[in-house]
Amino acid sequence: MEQLIENWKRFLVESSLSRLYGHIMDHESAILSAFRSEYTNEENYERSRELKAKILAKGYGVTKIDGSYIENFETPEAIEVSEQSLFVSNQNDNGDFFEAIAGLGEEYKQDAVLMIPIEGKEAYLVGTSETNEYPPYGEQISVGSLKMGEESEFMSRVKGRPFTFKEELQTYDKLSRTARWAVKKTADK
Secondary structure, three states, X not given: OHHHHHHHHHHHHHHHHHHHXXXXXXXXXXXXXXXXXXXXXXXXXXXXXXXXXHHXXXXXXXXXXXXXXXXXXXXXXXXXXXXXXXXXXXXXXXXXXXXXXXXXXXXXXXXXXXXXXXXXXXXXXXXOOOOOOOOOEOOEEEEXXXXXXXXXXXXXXXXXEEEEEEOOOOOHHHOOHHHHHHHHHHHHO
16 A cells, blocks of 8 residues: 555656646746745745736746755755745747746846746746846846756756756767767768
C-alpha cells in the first residue's frame, strides 16, 4: 500500500510538471512574483494573493510555483533560497500579454519578470524596476530555452521538480558522428 501511495505522489508531481510543459508549448507564458525582502512573509503572501487575483481578472491562467536561486553557487556554502512565484499562461492568446505582465512586474516592484515565448524557446528577462541595474529597466536579457528536470543557479520548481532556461552551447563533442564528419569536411575546405 505504501508503494502505491508513493507511485501516486510521483505521478501527481510528474503530471503537474507535464501540464506546465503543455502550457509552455501551446501559449506564451511568464513567471513573476510579488515577494519583496522588505515585507514580512504574511505581507508577501497577501501581495501574492492580490497579484494572482489581478492575473485571473485579465483572463490568464495561473498556478503557484517555487522560484529559486542558489546563493554562493558552485561553492561549498551553496544554499537554495526560494520564494513563491506565479506561472502565468496566456491561454486566450491575448496580443498584449507580455506588456501586461511587465506592467504587473513594475506595479509589484519586481526587478524583472521572465517572458516565455511559445515552445519555451528564447525566453528572456524584462527589467521592470528603474532602480535596479540588472536587467536595466525596459531591456530584454536572453536566458535561453526551456530545460525540464534540470537544476541551475536560477530555476523554478513545480512540486519539487525543477525546470530552468539555458543557452545551449554547441560543442564538437556533443555532435553526432555524422555531424562531426560534416563539420570536419567543411572546416578542411
